Amino acid sequence: MHDIRFIRENPAAFDAGLARRGLAPLSTQILALDEQSRAIKTQLQVGQARRNEASKLIGQAMGAGDKDKAEALKAEVAAIKESTPALEAQDREVGEALGAMLAAIPNLPADDVPQGDDEADNVEVSRWGTPRDFDFAPQDHADFGPALGLDFEGGAALSGARFTALRGQMARLHRALAQFMLDRQTAENGYEEVNPPLLVRDEALFGTGQLPKFAEDLFRTTDGRWLIPTAEVSLTNLVANQIVPLSDLPVRLTALTPCFRSEAGSAGRDTRGFIRQHQFEKVELVAICAPDESEAEHERMCAAAEGILQALGLPYRKMLLCTGDMGFGARKTWDLEVWLPSQNTYREISSVSNCGDFQARRMNARYKPEGEKQTRFLHTLNGSGLAVGRTLVAVLENYQQADGSVIVPEALAPYMGGVTRLTPKA
Template identity: 60%
Template sequence: MHDLRALRSEPDAFDAALKRRGLPPQSAEILAEDKVRRDALTALQAHQNRRKNLARDIGQAKRQGQDSTALEAEATQLRDEMAALEARAEAANRRVTALLENLPNILDASVPEGQDETDNVVVKQVGAVRAFAFTPLQHFELGEKLAAMDFPTAAKLAGARFTVLRGALARLERALGQFMLDMHVTHGGYQEMSVPLLVNDAAMYGTDKLPKFAEDSFRTEDGRWLIPTAEVPLTASVAGEIIDRDQLPLRMVALSPCFRSEAGSAGRDVRGMLRQHQFTKVELVSVTLPEESAAEHERMTRCAETILERLGIPYRRVLLCAGDTGFGAAKTYDLEGWLPGQNAWREISSCSNTRDFQARRMNARYRAEKGPEHVHTLNGSGLAVGRTLIAVLENYQNEDGSVEIPEVLHPYMGGVTRLT
């Protein structure tokens, strides 16, 4: 959510920021509705003061035996007008909120201009891309050769975009999640959390998933939502709180199933595990002081990079351009892992600084010297477990279809060092 006071003081800057997102000016319409609301509230206050004085005058007239009929009629009229003013203010406030809640975050000045992913900027590339003496297979081809990745059974159980993993491959997925958690807790200083997989409207709204992205999520018949990522319950855990300054930053991590309807991605990555309705992810969330969020963004991204480096997966850090930065983010780094089977770089993590955008929606604040101020929130994948599994399969494959297990995962695999 945007700061309405800032919009009032600098409407041209607000419109210029939206223009970077490819959106038309919005400030005039918002401020017009805001004026209706403020004018109604000002009139309401004047009516309240007049009605208070009338109550005093009516009482005095009655005590002195004077006729108070005219005063009482005016009081009745004021009551009716006050009800109308309250309704007008509330309606204008709803219209202002509806306009603001559907507008994306203001981009950081360092975000490059651009329309889509082709305009993103590669910040760095780490790790040597392996030269294969054979044509590398894609992950689903390897999974099927290993008889460990079963799409027909998943389709029978749940339909398209689901996967059943078997045996050592299922254990490898679990090993990756446990390894990531251990790294982030032991070396990254994150507190491990176990969170609900079902959340209410307030949690989804506060983390900017509602109302704009309702169609991309699954909703239960009782009105709750399956989490699209653990970002939602982790970040919403501070909703409505006023946090002591010395408690910040808060750093939280959770390994959870995630659920997405992928309504906006029909036809994309239909083969394999790249784009699923259900997947597992390690989510990183930080809650910080405003002046520390930029440094925290770099720190969080570095924590995610460390996982890829320890696994020996070549990757590159990409700064998303204006047209590709997500709705709630002020700035986003994507980490793209190299997939030799696809001969392509594919997103394996996304780390975003939302600044106070989410905090305003959920009213999450800290105790500042001059009174409570909104915190900044950040979120990132540390990493997407399924996509990391894909990267391991494709980068560590052998010509016979077997797959070596990265050494750092050996302690999690019960002695298994190769998938055959």
């Protein structure tokens, strides 16, 4: 959500930010609604003040025996009372229109975000690791994975396309990856583990920006709740409608949860294999902090995600997303892209975003700076640390062997019960 005061005071800067997002100017429309809303509120306040004043004067007139004045005042009070409901309805209507307009506008990009239209305009920041030099033609995980326990047919038979069952040693590797990530983020990076609800109300998804714009990409239950598309929703909303003590900041949270995405707008992309699923697991990272801490917190969170890839020995690159490729709620995003040998390219495995106060305004999440009477909105950040399924794919492809087996990375040894290699079924 955007700060209406900022738009009043900086309409040109607001429109310039929208232009960087590829959007037309909106400040004139917003400020027209804002002016109308303030005028109606002023009219209501003036009417209420006059009604209170006239009510007192009625008693005085009656006490002085001035019945004519008393009757005139009563008529005035009645007229104000009669006109108030229509004004209140108008106030609600204009307020809802203004709120809906502000809620539909994405966050403005930070100054150092590169201008661009899509992922082709993202900027590479750094690389880590060297892609392996195979002495055989590396296969796609979708081709050799079924012999190791990636049951695409079983998952599809149960639930349809983009659902997969993991069996035996594959399920064990998936679980090992998830536990390794969670342990690393809690024990080494200082994130507090949370086991959050997977079903949330409208307000939670509005708070983090998925609603109302992206409803078609979500799964909704028959009782009106929503399955979370990411634990970002549950974790960030833990501070909704709260004033967080300054002494508690920064708040760093992590959770391993299933995530559910219908991805209605992505038909035809990555439909083969395990990269894009309707149900997947992810270790999410969320930070909630004061505004002057958010840039440093963004760096810290990205390093926490990178540490997982480095520990697993997976080559990757860090990308700064351009204005046209950032998510709705982000003001700045880094993507981590892991190397996939079968595709001979890097593919996104984590997005780490600084949302500034955009989500906090939608959630009414605040803090009180030291020495100040007024509260301020917090800054929120989120990132994957990491997406478990995509990490599984990266491990399978980067550690595959010519005989169809897969070597287990050393970092996962404590979680694999002595298993050091996944071997295909005969």
